[in-house]
Amino acid sequence: MLLQTVVSVLLLRSLLIKLYINSSILFSPMNNKPYLFLLLLCFVWLLQSCTTNPIFKIDTLRESDDSMYCNKTFGKDVNTIKNLNEFWFQTGKMDTGTVDNSPLVKAGIISIDKKRNILYLKNTHTINDTTIEVYTNNIFIVTLSYTQKENEYNEIFYIGDLIIDNTKQKEDYKIEGIDCRL
Numbered sequence: 657m658l659l660q661t662v663v664s665v666l667l668l669r670s671l672l673i674k675l676y677i678n679s680s681i682l683f684s685p686m687n688n689k690p691y692l693f694l695l696l697l698c699f700v701w702l703l704q705s706c707t708t709n710p711i712f713k714i715d716t717l718r719e720s721d722d723s724m725y726c727n728k729t730f731g732k733d734v735n736t737i738k739n740l741n742e743f744w745f746q747t748g749k750m751d752t753g754t755v756d757n758s759p760l761v762k763a764g765i766i767s768i769d770k771k772r773n774i775l776y777l778k779n780t781h782t783i784n785d786t787t788i789e790v791y792t793n794n795i796f797i798v799t800l801s802y803t804q805k806e807n808e809y810n811e812i813f814y815i816g817d818l819i820i821d822n823t824k825q826k827e828d829y830k831i832e833g834i835d836c837r838l
Contacts, residue, residue: 712822714829715767716742721774724765725749726836730800733832734813744831745800745818747789750774764791766798768820786816797821802833 718741720726731743749760762777775791775798782788791798802816814833819826 712768712820712825712827714744714820714827715770716744717746717765717767717772718742720746720748720836721750721765721772723751724763725751725760728814728833729836730802730814730816730818730831730833734834737832737834744829745798746836747777747791747800748836764789764798764800766796766820768796795822800831802831 716731724746725748726746727748728746729737729743730745730747731737736742745764745766747762747764750763752758752761764775764777766773766775773793773796775793775796778790778792780787780789786801786803788799788801791800797820799819799821800816801819802814805813805815807813812835814831816831816833818829818831820829
């Protein structure tokens with residue numbers, strides 16, 4: 657991406673110089689048409705190189721992992737979670753299955769590029785009314801920050817941000833969440 661931007665800038669510069677030289681000798685739109693076309697093409701290529709395409713895509717989940725004892729579910733909005741059972745990130749406790757009677761560990765599940773990722777809670781803290789939880793595995797760092805709210809029916813829900821980082825790129829999603837139903 658950086659190489660494409662550098663090449664585009666250099667091509668644009670050389671085309672502008674050629675266009676300037678040709679127009680100062682004899683300004684004729686007919687003589688400059690190929691340069692104008694190439695200039696426009698380089699400009700479009702430069703614009704394309706400056707746009708960022710996500711390196712990864714978060715997927716919608718519809719069911720919890722069998723080994724997860726769900727605590728909270730986060731997604732696009734509360735209605736989507738409740739009515740369509742669609743969510744992006746789920747937190748809770750997980751049986752690692754390593755040893756009989758091993759303690760449950762706090763974890764989260766997210767699906768990115770059609771692959772389910774289990775992340776373990778690294779740390780959690782609260783600042784004012786906002787809870788911040790950081791989950792990690794060997795690929796991603798997911799930072800979940802949310803504030804508890806109450807709707808007109810006295811139902812508790814959460815609103816906040818989900819930041820996914822894989823050291824190459826960060827993606828930030830606005831989220832809403834609910835406590836898991838039993």
